[in-house]
Amino acid sequence: MEQTRSENATHSPTVSAVIINYNTAELTKRCVDSLEESAYPITEILVVDNASDEADQDKLTASLSHTDLHFLSENRGFAGGCNYGVRKATGDYIFFLNSDAVIISDTVTKLVEDLKLSSVGAVVPQVRLEHDHDLIDKGIGALDELGFGWHPHHLRPVGAEEVPDETCETLWGSGCAMLVDCAVFDELGGFDEDFFMYVEDLEFCLRLQEDGWTVLYEPDSVVFHGFSQSVKQKVDYGKNSFQIYHQNINRAKMLTKHFPLTLLAKGLPILILSFLYWNLILAWRDGIVQATRAFSCELQYAVRGLREREAGRNMEWTTEIQSKSFAEYVGIGLDKEDFYKTVKDDNE
Known part of the structure; x- marks a missing residue:
């Protein structure tokens, strides 16, 4: 059965941004700076630190003293950190954004317009590579019968014929940048915290659809993303x-x-x-x-x-x-x- 949202809940939604920091204080500062330039007002920016090194926490405190900082005593992973941030948030909508990503002025505006649609539970933007703004990093999400999720337009040029240029439904979208309805997120129990990192966004989108909600891809909303900067400092990709x-x-x-x-x-x-x-x-x-x-x-x-x-x-x-x-x-x-x-x- 298709879910719908009441008109009162979508009249003028407030937006809370949730960012997970793990030894990426400088990137997180840049991410927060971009959110502060958003044309659509961000009610609050919550930075959840997943037990970073003391030096990184000190950098975070010094550079973002005006931001709502939360320091966890243990690393709860991406799913656990995001769920913690949502519990502390007050906005109608939650904007999840990786610490190694930045938005442009109208990014959030376009996402909010889409999420106001009565049957939409989440919206994801077109995520482009920061080192090459003409190449797509993430967008439409696909899934195969072995449970491998991927983005079929990864590294495709922005204007390529096969890349959708209009708002459309997608099976799933990346948690790198995702706007969700807070009430819907809470109702579904948030991200599955068994998923310390990876796949949590895909699994959440499947639950959304199983509960009657749709997930939208909005190509006119753009985010720039650094390639795995939010995790590579602590992960040896050579062994991986x-x-x-x-x-x-x-x-x-x-x-x-x-x-x-x-x-x-x-x-x-x-x-x-x-x-x-x-x-x-x-x-x-x-x-x-x-x-x-x-x-x-x-x-x-x-x-x-x-x-x-x-x-x-x-x-x-x-x-x-x-x-x-x-x-x-x-x-x-x-x-x-x-x-x-x-x-x-x-x-x-």
Whole structure:
């Protein structure tokens, strides 16, 4: 059943911005500065620090003394940090923005206009690369039958024919920059905090649609994003066990929590191969102990997903799941390997 929002809730919505800081004080300062230049008034800017180093916290305090700062005693991950920020926020709408991203004057205005539509639960902008404003980083979100989410227009030119130039629905959008209705976010329980990092935005968008809400992509709203600056200072992309580990355990839960059981059963052999492949990569890079830990957590998360499945959900979104051949999945795995090596070289 399609959800609708009352007119009173959309008359003149206030917006709270939530930014997660983890050893990125200088980037966070720049992000906050851009929000303060927004044509649409930002009621409050909440910066949630995920237990950064003391030196970084000192920088944050010195440079953003006028901002609503919250220092957590432990790193709760992206999902946990965002949920904390929402609990402290007072706005009708919440604007999640990565610390390594900046907006332009009318970014938020266009997102708010879209979110006022009665059936819309979240809106995402067109995210472009900061080092090349003519290339897209994130936008429309796609999903395949193995639970891998991606942005099909990543690194495509802004004016490319295949890139939508009008507002449209999308299966999911990146939490790098996302405007959500606070009441809807709370009603759905926020981001799943089992997802320490990665996949939490995709999973939340699936819950939105299963509850009758739509997710919109707004190409006229633009955000500029630095490539993984918000995490790379603490993640060795050369080995990248952090990303592989979290993406795969989260993928395991997302699959069993949301995908039709018939689809999971049909694709079980290649699903098993996909998890085996990445666990072998972990074993090769970090040893059998790390790979065994990942395998154990994948099983635990898969069981959690099954336990959290809800009956009576709107499953229309499943028609957007894309199928690929075995050869294509092999290519994806090899491409990811090349990607990790490239990022390592860039960071050295």
